[in-house]
Amino acid sequence: xxxxxxxxxxQRIPALNxxxxxxxxxxxxxxxxxxxxxxxxxxxxxxxxxxxxxxAIVDLPQRLWHWTGENLASREDLLIxxxxxxxxxxxxxxxxxxxxxxxxxxxxxxxxxxAASNIKNSVQIARIxxxxxxxxxxxxxxxxGEQDSxxxxxxxxxxxxxxxxxxxTNFLSSKAILISDTDHATPVEINRNGFRTxxxxxxxxxxxxxxxxxxxxxxxxxxxxxxxxxxxxxxAGYPVAIIDSISRDPSQQFANVTARPIASLNQVRxxxxxxxx
Amino acid sequence: MSSKSQNNxxxxxxxxxxxxxxxxxxIPVPEALKIxxxxxxxxxxxxxxxxxxxxxxxxxxxLIGLLIDVVKGSLLGQHAMASLLIIFxxxxxxxxxxxxxxxxxxxxxxxxxxxxxxxxxxxNGVSGISSSFQSYLGPVISxxxxxxxxxxxLSQLFLYTxxxxxx
Numbered sequence: 001x002x003x004x005x006x007x008x009x010x011q012r013i014p015a016l017n018x019x020x021x022x023x024x025x026x027x028x029x030x031x032x033x034x035x036x037x038x039x040x041x042x043x044x045x046x047x048x049x050x051x052x053x054x055x056a057i058v059d060l061p062q063r064l065w066h067w068t069g070e071n072l073a074s075r076e077d078l079l080i081x082x083x084x085x086x087x088x089x090x091x092x093x094x095x096x097x098x099x100x101x102x103x104x105x106x107x108x109x110x111x112x113x114x115a116a117s118n119i120k121n122s123v124q125i126a127r128i129x130x131x132x133x134x135x136x137x138x139x140x141x142x143x144x145g146e147q148d149s150x151x152x153x154x155x156x157x158x159x160x161x162x163x164x165x166x167x168x169t170n171f172l173s174s175k176a177i178l179i180s181d182t183d184h185a186t187p188v189e190i191n192r193n194g195f196r197t198x199x200x201x202x203x204x205x206x207x208x209x210x211x212x213x214x215x216x217x218x219x220x221x222x223x224x225x226x227x228x229x230x231x232x233x234x235x236a237g238y239p240v241a242i243i244d245s246i247s248r249d250p251s252q253q254f255a256n257v258t259a260r261p262i263a264s265l266n267q268v269r270x271x272x273x274x275x276x277x
Numbered sequence: 278m279s280s281k282s283q284n285n286x287x288x289x290x291x292x293x294x295x296x297x298x299x300x301x302x303x304i305p306v307p308e309a310l311k312i313x314x315x316x317x318x319x320x321x322x323x324x325x326x327x328x329x330x331x332x333x334x335x336x337x338x339x340l341i342g343l344l345i346d347v348v349k350g351s352l353l354g355q356h357a358m359a360s361l362l363i364i365f366x367x368x369x370x371x372x373x374x375x376x377x378x379x380x381x382x383x384x385x386x387x388x389x390x391x392x393x394x395x396x397x398x399x400x401n402g403v404s405g406i407s408s409s410f411q412s413y414l415g416p417v418i419s420x421x422x423x424x425x426x427x428x429x430x431l432s433q434l435f436l437y438t439x440x441x442x443x444x
Contacts, residue, residue: 019335020365027339027361030354035404040353047347051299058303131305137406139350168350175350182407203408266308 048170059129124273138181145172153233155274161239161262163271178265180205188240189228193218196228199241199259205266208241210257215248225259235276288332294321302348312415315423318345319360319393324431326367327374338364352404359396363389379425387421
């Protein structure tokens with residue numbers, strides 16, 4: 001233990017009680033302000049910038065591992081991968097040819113209907129730099145911030161489907177909430193018949209809850225749910241989840257429906273930010 | 278008195294230990310161990326408040342608490358408030374805590390960790406964030422198990438630096 005000459009001077013910590021009371025009041029004020037409104041983003045931002053180097057250091061080994069993996073892959077593997085990607089590219093281009101004409105047709109039809117066409121969105125790729133910061137929440141931190149014109153409420157997708165939305169922006173990084181967070185609900189519709197509902201997160205990466213589905217709704221296991229664009233946060237038409245279980249109990253008003261998110265929420269490293277404006 | 282020259286290495290160690298704690302908070306752990314991730318900064322703060330309360334008390338605690346709030350994305354002031362209360366208690370009774378045998382001290386640390394989690398739970402409840410019972414219990418269990426190891430390790434470190442200074 002620490003050797004200190006306690007006999008000569010009895011240790012007294014100066015103004016301990018007063019300090020305690022002042023600081024407790026201060027943190028109470030902070031709590032209330034942070035809960036009610038968004039005045040504290042500057043304070044949060046400055047602390048986040050101070051921590052950013054540490055976060056980068058923590059992320060370093062993982063990045064190094066990835067880098068080594070990429071650089072030490074054998075030539076044969078690379079050739080095989082190259083070939084595979086080439087084939088995939090061909091296939092995608094083939095699909096895109098049809099997509100181009102479909103897009104034109106869609107714009108024409110929308111003009112007839114006098115609706116705004118909102119098909120082209122500009123995108124930006126970001127990397128997730130830290131994931132399990134709080135076991136209570138499904139939040140991630142990405143490496144793009146206000147500097148890269150990321151804004152609050154911006155939508156995150158991966159190659160397969162919707163991941164979440166930006167909750168809070170800092171200067172160099174921003175925090176995003178995943179669709180599986182207990183506090184998050186995504187407005188969705190069933191792609192097959194346009195039935196509108198919401199997909200609620202319940203803290204599990206593999207399940208979303210679809211509440212308030214009446215027993216007689218036309219809904220099947222395997223139905224694709226896409227964002228409906230209602231609520232104004234998520235642009236319409238991005239895939240969210242696939243229905244994986246339905247249990248109908250005649251004594252209950254609503255069926256118990258769960259869906260499996262299409263995006264692999266706990267495995268992605270690169271995410272795509274969609275810019276609606 | 279040589280107390281001025283003795284304080285400096287303590288402060289440096291405390292600063293480095295804080296940095297390491299924040300890195301430990303940030304480091305990702307496997308899904309299975311996630312709820313058992315101990316509150317590293319709190320354990321460190323308790324140790325420092327027992328042994329060098331003059332250099333290291335409430336102001337620093339408050340700052341570290343805010344830092345954790347930003348890192349964890351919780352309400353600003355949540356961890357700050359919880360750790361302030363714990364460190365206040367520890368600083369108040371640091372002379373008693375110093376002479377307790379290890380087992381008794383561990384029991385008290387277990388109680389303090391429970392109190393800490395309870396305050397977090399309470400603030401989460403008020404602000405409407407729900408989570409499982411296990412996620413509050415996990416850090417208490419792991420923290421209590423790790424406390425004797427941490428306290429032994431850190432005392433060795435402090436003893437080493439102070440004895441080197443005196444020679």
